[in-house]
Amino acid sequence: MNKPLRRIAIFCGLLVLALLLRDNYIQYVQADSLRTDTNNRRVAIERYATPRGNIIVNGDPITGYAETKKNGINDFVYKRTYKDGAMWAPVTGYASQAFGATQLEKLDDGILTGNDDQLFFRNTLDMLTGKAKQGGNVVTTLNAAAQKAAYKGLLSRGKGAVAAINPQTGAILALASTPSYDPSAFAGNTNDDAKAWNKLQKKNDPDDPMLNRALRETYPPGSTFKVVTAAAALENGLYTTADQHTSTPLPYILKGTRTELKNEGNIPCRNVSMRDALKVSCNTVFGKIGADLGKDKMQEEAEKFGFNSEQLTPVRSNASVFPKKMDDAQTALSSIGQFETAATPLQMAMVASAVANQGTLMKPYMVDKLQAPNLDVISQTEPEKLSEPLSESNAQILQSMMETVVKEGTGTKALIPGVTVGGKTGTAQHGVANSEKPYAWFISYAKLPDGSSPVAVAVVVEDGSASRDDISGGGLAAPIARDVMKAVIDSKK
Amino acid sequence: MSSSTNTPTHHTSTIGSIGAPSRRNTELALLVFAVVIPVFAYANVGLAIDDKVPTGLLSYGLGLGLLAGVAHLAVRKFAPYADPLLLPLATLLNGLGLVIIWRLDQSKLLQSIHQAGNAAPRQLMYTALAIALFVAVLFFLKDHRVLQRYTYISMVGALVLLLLPLVPGLGADLTYGAKIWISVAGFSIQPGEFAKIVLAVFFAGYLMVKRDALALASRRFMGLYLPRGRDLGPIIVVWAISILILVFETDLGTSLLFFGMFVIMLYVATERTSWIVFGLLMSGAGAVGVASFEPHVQTRVQAWLDPMHEYMLSRAGVQDGIIHSEQAMQALWAFGSGGTLGTGLGQGHSELIRFAANSDFILATFGEELGLAGVMAILMLYGLITERGIRTALAARDPFGKLLAVGLSGAFALQVFVVAGGVMGLIPLTGMTMPFLASGGSSVIANWALIAILIRISDTARRPAPAPAPSPDAEMTQVVRP
Numbered sequence: 004m005n006k007p008l009r010r011i012a013i014f015c016g017l018l019v020l021a022l023l024l025r026d027n028y029i030q031y032v033q034a035d036s037l038r039t040d041t042n043n044r045r046v047a048i049e050r051y052a053t054p055r056g057n058i059i060v061n062g063d064p065i066t067g068y069a070e071t072k073k074n075g076i077n078d079f080v081y082k083r084t085y086k087d088g089a090m091w092a093p094v095t096g097y098a099s100q101a102f103g104a105t106q107l108e109k110l111d112d113g114i115l116t117g118n119d120d121q122l123f124f125r126n127t128l129d130m131l132t133g134k135a136k137q138g139g140n141v142v143t144t145l146n147a148a149a150q151k152a153a154y155k156g157l158l159s160r161g162k163g164a165v166a167a168i169n170p171q172t173g174a175i176l177a178l179a180s181t182p183s184y185d186p187s188a189f190a191g192n193t194n195d196d197a198k199a200w201n202k203l204q205k206k207n208d209p210d211d212p213m214l215n216r217a218l219r220e221t222y223p224p225g226s227t228f229k230v231v232t233a234a235a236a237l238e239n240g241l242y243t244t245a246d247q248h249t250s251t252p253l254p255y256i257l258k259g260t261r262t263e264l265k266n267e268g269n270i271p272c273r274n275v276s277m278r279d280a281l282k283v284s285c286n287t288v289f290g291k292i293g294a295d296l297g298k299d300k301m302q303e304e305a306e307k308f309g310f311n312s313e314q315l316t317p318v319r320s321n322a323s324v325f326p327k328k329m330d331d332a333q334t335a336l337s338s339i340g341q342f343e344t345a346a347t348p349l350q351m352a353m354v355a356s357a358v359a360n361q362g363t364l365m366k367p368y369m370v371d372k373l374q375a376p377n378l379d380v381i382s383q384t385e386p387e388k389l390s391e392p393l394s395e396s397n398a399q400i401l402q403s404m405m406e407t408v409v410k411e412g413t414g415t416k417a418l419i420p421g422v423t424v425g426g427k428t429g430t431a432q433h434g435v436a437n438s439e440k441p442y443a444w445f446i447s448y449a450k451l452p453d454g455s456s457p458v459a460v461a462v463v464v465e466d467g468s469a470s471r472d473d474i475s476g477g478g479l480a481a482p483i484a485r486d487v488m489k490a491v492i493d494s495k496k
Numbered sequence: 497m498s499s500s501t502n503t504p505t506h507h508t509s510t511i512g513s514i515g516a517p518s519r520r521n522t523e524l525a526l527l528v529f530a531v532v533i534p535v536f537a538y539a540n541v542g543l544a545i546d547d548k549v550p551t552g553l554l555s556y557g558l559g560l561g562l563l564a565g566v567a568h569l570a571v572r573k574f575a576p577y578a579d580p581l582l583l584p585l586a587t588l589l590n591g592l593g594l595v596i597i598w599r600l601d602q603s604k605l606l607q608s609i610h611q612a613g614n615a616a617p618r619q620l621m622y623t624a625l626a627i628a629l630f631v632a633v634l635f636f637l638k639d640h641r642v643l644q645r646y647t648y649i650s651m652v653g654a655l656v657l658l659l660l661p662l663v664p665g666l667g668a669d670l671t672y673g674a675k676i677w678i679s680v681a682g683f684s685i686q687p688g689e690f691a692k693i694v695l696a697v698f699f700a701g702y703l704m705v706k707r708d709a710l711a712l713a714s715r716r717f718m719g720l721y722l723p724r725g726r727d728l729g730p731i732i733v734v735w736a737i738s739i740l741i742l743v744f745e746t747d748l749g750t751s752l753l754f755f756g757m758f759v760i761m762l763y764v765a766t767e768r769t770s771w772i773v774f775g776l777l778m779s780g781a782g783a784v785g786v787a788s789f790e791p792h793v794q795t796r797v798q799a800w801l802d803p804m805h806e807y808m809l810s811r812a813g814v815q816d817g818i819i820h821s822e823q824a825m826q827a828l829w830a831f832g833s834g835g836t837l838g839t840g841l842g843q844g845h846s847e848l849i850r851f852a853a854n855s856d857f858i859l860a861t862f863g864e865e866l867g868l869a870g871v872m873a874i875l876m877l878y879g880l881i882t883e884r885g886i887r888t889a890l891a892a893r894d895p896f897g898k899l900l901a902v903g904l905s906g907a908f909a910l911q912v913f914v915v916a917g918g919v920m921g922l923i924p925l926t927g928m929t930m931p932f933l934a935s936g937g938s939s940v941i942a943n944w945a946l947i948a949i950l951i952r953i954s955d956t957a958r959r960p961a962p963a964p965a966p967s968p969d970a971e972m973t974q975v976v977r978p
Contacts, residue, residue: 004898005890007764011902012886014760015909019879022913023872025922029831030868037832042807042825045833045845078605078845 056138097186156483164216173365225431228340282412293338359448362393428476445480534591544842575955647701749926838867
């Protein structure tokens with residue numbers, strides 16, 4: 004009987020071996036993916052086990068933490084709190100015990116909780132010296148005054164969004180979205196938190212307050228897109244100056260169709276220069292420029308400005324759209340920001356910033372640096388060039404055109420005494436047969452006497468309350484842009 | 497005697513030659529470690545959870561030490577030549593199990609859902625009962641061959657034990673589907689744990705008598721000697737009973753365990769590989785067949801193939817007549833979060849497994865808090881118990897002892913494989929307990945009885961043969977024995 008006994012011994016050994024192999028697989032090979040799986044509650048437990056580090060604006064924290072009331076079985080010790088939570092929500096996102104984390108709270112979770120690998124050495128040292136673990140800080144590039152101006156301006160207008168950038172570096176200065184939400188309301192793990200959360204969901208609130216309109220909503224950009232079209236005309240040599248007459252008939256019939264491309268009202272657009280066309284916002288002139296250049300050249304220029312790609316700031320921004328498959332008529336419509344063209348507010352701020360920065364587009368970013376708990380800098384974001392949509396001379400031509408818009412055209416409400424402001428209004432139609440209330444747009448930049456530009460801004464207002472005729476970028480959006488630019492300039496002084 | 501039957505004796509070195517050491521002092525030294533390690537682990541848990549050495553440390557340490565001491569003295573007295581590893585290994589596992597059960601008792605979450613709270617004191621009491629039974633077995637069972645007399649009584653006993661959970665009013669549906677519990681006077685008992693031992697006695701007695709007949713071959717087919725048709729009877733009966741267990745008690749683990757044990761013993765008794773092939777074919781066919789219509793088995797398989805999906809269904813509260821459980825995924829997360837070295841005792845979150853965290857799923861807590869290193873050590877301990885058991889079978893001089901030892905060891909190994917494999921997601925999950933570690937009276941009592949029987953067989957096997965009577969043939973005998 005001993006021969007089969009030995010075989011059974013080997014068989015039992017193999018059973019144990021199979022278990023050992025499986026154990027190595029789940030505890031070594033798969034360990035990291037299991038440990039960091041967001042459904043694994045330990046991730047959240049760890050996140051709230053220590054006082055969370057702060058998100059910082061202009062040296063002051065806009066976040067905090069509070070000890071969760073101990074009810075015995077709650078395994079989360081601390082919860083997140085926010086100062087002016089609704090105003091900053093498009094920047095911070097939220098960190099909720101019950102509902103997870105988003106945006107900066109999620110992307111820099113490792114730093115904020117103190118669990119990031121970059122803090123490993125320090126944590127080990129702390130463990131040896133018996134110090135409690137702490138979270139690090141995320142220092143943002145935002146400007147509190149500009150953010151406040153943006154948020155206040157939007158609140159008075161209902162729904163909308165603002166994005167402001169420093170054109171020279173790409174640093175994001177303001178990122179506001181209304182209606183907003185206070186992430187403190189559902190930061191915990193109680194029934195009240197769940198109620199607050201449910202109330203904010205799109206199915207219960209058609210205004211969708213949790214949508215980050217500045218980064219995640221794409222709107223038809225309307226006439227503000229004409230800046231891109233003008234840039235394409237200059238870059239491709241279709242016209243070489245701002246004041247050269249264009250050959251534009253009025254009425255202009257869309258190529259290949261019998262449809263007339265109309266202007267808003269009875270404005271002088273026949274054969275006018277690009278400067279005059281931008282000033283009064285002629286659809287015919289820029290529609291024809293788009294059709295003359297063709298979809299490929301238009302697309303190339305739009306993509307240089309950042310269209311058709313996501314931006315990681317590091318919070319992800321949706322890709323703005325410049326359509327790829329179009330006929331000539333559709334190209335003309337797309338070139339005035341209609342048809343399927345759609346842009347995030349951040350994208351249009353990038354357009355203004357590239358013009359202001361002498362044609363160079365900087366990569367937008369909102370995290371200046373990451374700090375260890377003892378304020379040592381762990382990593383610093385260096386400004387980075389994204390592309391060069393315009394030559395310096397063409398950028399200056401386009402600047403002079405945009406400055407005319409503010410001085411004499413549709414954008415006069417953006418004027419700031421003692422500062423040169425260039426801008427472009429937009430009123431974008433949307434909905435089936437353009438039946439819904441249009442979006443009011445304004446993009447602009449401010450230029451200091453030394454020629455440097457500290458801020459470029461894009462504002463969009465979805466004004467549901469105003470009457471259709473009243474909506475124009477110049478009336479609704481430009482004053483907000485002006486306040487934001489002024490706040491940035493004032494804070495520099 | 498032909499030379500072929502003599503061959504095995506060349507290798508069975510554990511057959512004690514005259515004057516072999518009893519190894520009782522080795523056992524005692526190992527036992528000291530087996531008691532001290534859990535005591536340190538206990539202190540470790542207390543320090544991690546409350547920042548202080550637990551108040552019960554002394555009584556726990558003394559309690560475990562006393563139990564181990566009593567068991568050791570009993571072995572020293574009644575089975576002095578027994579295998580020295582079995583008792584320390586079982587003590588260590590039992591002690592570590594107690595520590596982890598106590599650790600899970602401290603979880604507020606588990607307390608709030610009545611899955612823990614005072615399980616550790618109860619487990620300590622069951623351990624005391626188990627040691628009492630261990631001593632009783634060693635005391636009353638002077639020779640394991642006595643059990644051979646009860647072959648057919650054992651068969652009846654095993655069947656009764658297996659069918660008890662199906663008796664109306666007695667069966668308790670505690671484990672969400674698997675009906676393997678009965679409740680008597682407020683106690684929940686898992687008769688299957690005891691049936692394991694009783695069945696091994698029956699199989700050993702039966703196969704010892706019938707093995708010659710069962711080994712007869714009818715013809716050769718693809719290199720295998722096929723058994724005669726009429727000899728297929730017993731295996732078909734056992735198979736049918738296993739299938740019935742699977743269908744009516746919906747427990748794949750118990751079913752697999754008993755059938756596997758029978759096939760192992762049949763193979764050892766007859767030395768015919770064809771029985772293994774038949775066994776594998778029949779269990780495969782049975783499992784697939786039952787799974788095709790039994791929804792409970794199907795969910796278990798689903799949860800095994802895609803635990804994440806099952807977790808999502810459970811979280812979403814999907815009501816489709818099947819109980820969806822997030823446990824399989826929770827167990828995997830516990831293991832994964834432990835990583836190579838674990839979080840340290842008392843610092844994990846395995847309470848998230850909730851139901852049966854301290855019984856069927858206790859290995860997950862070891863995985864999280866002691867890591868890959870700890871679980872591998874635990875698995876090696878189980879492996880050692882099994883291999884010592886099979887070594888005992890090799891050393892045993894009588895066929896009944898060999899069969900009984902290999903049956904018990906094989907069943908032990910299969911149970912560890914089925915439970916640990918289920919918790920780690922290697923095979924579908926079944927409702928069985930980790931021997932010695934898991935909280936539960938039936939399991940710990942039955943497994944100590946199993947160790948007692950193995951110790952009895954190994955004592956008989958290693959016991960020095962009576963001094964040979966002075967014989968004029970002595971010289972010649974030595975020539976025969978190389």
